[in-house]
Amino acid sequence: MKILVINICIRPYIDQLLPPVGLGYVLTAIDRAGFEYELLDIDAHRYSDEEVEKIIRNKQFDIAAFGCLVTGYRIVKWLANVIKEKNKNIPVIVGNSVATSIPELLLTKTNVDIAVLGEGDITIIELLHAVIDNRPLDEVRGICFKRGGEIIRTPERELISDIDSIPNVNWDLFDIQIYLEKSKTLIPEPYLMD
Numbered sequence: 485m486k487i488l489v490i491n492i493c494i495r496p497y498i499d500q501l502l503p504p505v506g507l508g509y510v511l512t513a514i515d516r517a518g519f520e521y522e523l524l525d526i527d528a529h530r531y532s533d534e535e536v537e538k539i540i541r542n543k544q545f546d547i548a549a550f551g552c553l554v555t556g557y558r559i560v561k562w563l564a565n566v567i568k569e570k571n572k573n574i575p576v577i578v579g580n581s582v583a584t585s586i587p588e589l590l591l592t593k594t595n596v597d598i599a600v601l602g603e604g605d606i607t608i609i610e611l612l613h614a615v616i617d618n619r620p621l622d623e624v625r626g627i628c629f630k631r632g633g634e635i636i637r638t639p640e641r642e643l644i645s646d647i648d649s650i651p652n653v654n655w656d657l658f659d660i661q662i663y664l665e666k667s668k669t670l671i672p673e674p675y676l677m678d
Contacts, residue, residue: 489507506551514608517612523658549577551582552582553582564576575597588635601627
């Protein structure tokens with residue numbers, strides 16, 4: 485099964501661009517776990533809504549995953565609709581503060597199927613295995629999901645106690661040169677990621 489990981493653009497009107505650190509950790513975890521995935525980096529390439537819709541219509545994927553700040557709720561709702569218009573059976577997984585702060589609203593008012601609550605590094609791997617293996621989502625800690633007309637919240641996932649156990653972000657998974665070019669006024673040389 486192929487996962488489409490999406491880096492949304494919440495501020496298209498700002499020329500500067502910062503690397504998506506949170507998504508970087510999650511994508512690094514997905515990559516290290518050996519899942520087949522593709523990154524659609526809307527933020528780096530500043531695709532228009534029409535371009536995003538066309539790209540999603542033409543891509544082949546079985547699961548969609550992205551995150552967003554709670555202030556980007558409207559974008560999450562729109563993007564989940566675009567994905568479901570392509571195929572209503574594609575599970576839409578959303579993380580970051582929009583999922584953690586308003587999971588019930590997100591699941592009842594949008595086409596999002598699963599909200600990842602809190603840190604996503606470990607949760608996303610367990611969740612993807614459960615979805616791909618068709619196992620009960622109840623077994624995955626730290627999520628909220630729809631089952632029929634009911635919203636199910638699983639027990640909280642413990643915080644990662646040893647932060648040094650988390651692998652560094654693999655910036656090679658991103659077109660990091662775009663980020664470096666668009667953030668030169670914010671990041672002093674020498675660039676840590678270059």
